[in-house]
Amino acid sequence: MSTLENRPNSALVVVDMQLDVVAAAYRRDDVIAAIATLVDKARDAGAAVVWVQHSGAELPSGSAGWRYVPELVRGEAEPLVPKEYSDAFEATDLESVLAGRGIGRLFLAGAQTDECIRSTLHGAITRGYDVTLVADAHTTEDLSEFGAPPPELVVAHTNLYWRYHRAPGRTAGTVNAADVDFASPS
Numbered sequence: 001m002s003t004l005e006n007r008p009n010s011a012l013v014v015v016d017m018q019l020d021v022v023a024a025a026y027r028r029d030d031v032i033a034a035i036a037t038l039v040d041k042a043r044d045a046g047a048a049v050v051w052v053q054h055s056g057a058e059l060p061s062g063s064a065g066w067r068y069v070p071e072l073v074r075g076e077a078e079p080l081v082p083k084e085y086s087d088a089f090e091a092t093d094l095e096s097v098l099a100g101r102g103i104g105r106l107f108l109a110g111a112q113t114d115e116c117i118r119s120t121l122h123g124a125i126t127r128g129y130d131v132t133l134v135a136d137a138h139t140t141e142d143l144s145e146f147g148a149p150p151p152e153l154v155v156a157h158t159n160l161y162w163r164y165h166r167a168p169g170r171t172a173g174t175v176n177a178a179d180v181d182f183a184s185p186s
Helices: 026-047 094-100 111-127 153-161
Strands: 009-016 048-054 080-083 103-109 128-141 172-174
Touching: 009 026, 009 111, 026 048, 026 128, 048 111, 080 094, 080 153, 094 103, 103 111, 111 128, 111 153, 111 172, 128 153, 153 172
Parallel strands: 009 048, 009 103, 048 080, 103 128, 128 172
Antiparallel strands: none
16 A cells, blocks of 8 residues: 555546647557546546646647547536646645545556656656556557657557566556556556
8 A cells, every 4th residue: 555644545637638749649549448447437436536737838728729629528526736847746736635535546647758747757656646547548649759769669668567576565567448447556
């Protein structure tokens, strides 16, 4: 269990599934469908769904491309955490949102694998959370022209190293969307 006291609850954290962020994303439609299924599963299980939304110079707040994809609709009572850095915990109220709901276990999904997903995975585990990456519910665009591996390898490598990641008193790992159980302990 997490190293955070009195945090027995789980949450689905959906990161940056915004129009411009995933416009050219690898397996875009499959990932959106997987996340939509996860959102429904979390709601049915009474687990929190926390939405994270990036903004910056290339993605101005309120712009058309800044909006979430229309297939993923945030519930009125579900928190939205705006961010300006890759790690969704950095200079945001994500920690207080999770603390207020007694959340110590996160299931992470969204975009982009090689930046905001990886940064948030590490940000969460270093802050004491148990963090499970939903292996088939994160994506990135093709940045191979800049020297990155193709997106399918970025996703596969991130799944590989997070599957075996460990930290004292915390758990990490991966799970496919169909196998996520918000009620079961890590």
